[in-house]
Amino acid sequence: MTQQPFSRPGAIDLSALKRPAPPAPTSASSAPGAAAAPASSSAYAVHADEQNFQSLLEASMTAPVLLVFHSVSRVPESGQLARDMETLADEFEGRFLVGLVDIDAVPAIAQAMQIPSVPLVIAVVDGRPMPLFQEVAPLDQLRTALTQVVQQLTAQGITGRHQPRSAAPEGHEDEGPAVDPRYAAAQDALADGDIERAVAEYQRLVDANPADAEAAAGLVMAQLLQRTQGVDLHAARAAAAAAPDDIDAQVMVADLDMLGGHVDDAFARLVELVRRTSGDDRNRVRDHLVGLFGAVGNDDPRVLRGRQNLASALF
Template identity: 30%
Template sequence: MSPAEKDAVEAFRRDVVEPSMSQLVLLYFTATWCGPCKALGPVIDKVSAEYAAKGVVLAKLDVDKSQFIASQFQVRSVPTVYAMFQGQPVADLSQARTESQLRTMLDQILRQLPVTGEAQSAEAELEPLIAMGEEVLAEGDGERALSIFDQLAEMAPEHPAVAAGRVRALVALGRHDEASAAIDALPEEAAKSPAIVQARAAIALASDAVPEGDLADLRARAAAAPDDQAVQYELAGALMAAGDHQGAADTLLAMIAADRDWNESAARQRLLTLFEAVGLEDPWVSAQRRRLSAILFG
């Protein structure tokens, strides 16, 4: 190995291999004479800067100045982009030529690898605090839960789990308008997260809440008119708002079994809202989905 090649290897170890032990290094092979590189360069610069807090580092190598390294990677054309982690190429990103394509590929990679960045460190710090807020909320102390999530929102205002916890605390306190406004204020991407979808469903459920005495009267009317879909639908909404998820599901499933198309499938839509509020990954929801499938396709 020539002195120049040794220098290239040492630079590669310093600039690519060592950072890749904990971060994701985008190894970008380029050339001054490469037309497509002139288009990709600003894109990869922008996206890698956006993802820096998530542990993404950009390393550029000119194939003319780094022929030895390029040959080791069998680079036959430029631009060529590899994602490197722990000293090994883990993905070929060469076909990602737009910001959207590059972000999509990076998101997929980062979900699969234990990359360490500021965002991941911040997430690790937030997790136990979010869990504490959720525990307090589950215990029924809405005021204290809201206080916890308000403090977390100052640290991470757009974090989906923080925003969702704060919204559900507002719902628990009956402050539905504030809860809706908090969701409306979120960026579009954050508003699509499962946690926010669940929080939005919680608002929808709470809108059907009735006083305990009225709920007892509603139960009696529904029992006296089992074929009255409108009354059964009203009861299901009230049960959902009261937290009687099983009672609501049983009522809605019975409605669907009797007339799945009633009021443009309103019972099924309300059942799906209940599933979202409970959480689509919850085992209870999975069990109710099986019951629904048996009715629809059995």
């Protein structure tokens, strides 16, 4: 599966969608795709059409929107990709909203987005598109790729969450999903670049409910952002290379690797540090690593490998 790194290119050009909408069909013999898109079976997915596409893009200001371009008539297996993305949208519980775009039913959207071929999955963050992947892949591989996407976005301070569509108030279906109010203050702080306030807000949530895994993960990532503020990556790597047993130097590079999306590298560095240390030093490194595991997610394959490697290093 081809996956592209995150960037922030220009916003989507919607000029192709600004022409007047065609008249509504009057019979079942009308052109294919002219009727409204069917409802999605997922609480975090929607079939895109020319009427709701703008609201989908606006929803990306709350949390990422993943646009899945497909065409069963041209690439039959792309329909399975669309169904799998619906399934994963529910599994990730609002970390992203999936917009299903059948390019045969809504060719104007494909034209506006300049879609070269299907299947294609594009992430939209803050109204700006970025390509993710353009191949059909097994569900497990998609799950792993999306876990990495969510981790990278979290490391960049993008921690919003969509509300399930079924929870939208009656008559407000087109207003876009709202932020979970429990995390709104912390997420607003991150959006404002106020990391200190974000740490305090997440800490407050964790103190109130230690079982809140989302708040705990947010706290770890906010603290990571706090520790790495103003740190020069090249200088940090040089310091770690010069002092392989310096715990502070090694932990700093691991934190920077996490922010850069190099999760396996961060885990491997700390596992090796656990292997070389003992006593309080070992406990400190182990606890830091376990915290990073929680931030990534205990079901993530990289965490499962990391836990196995940690157990090997400890015993």
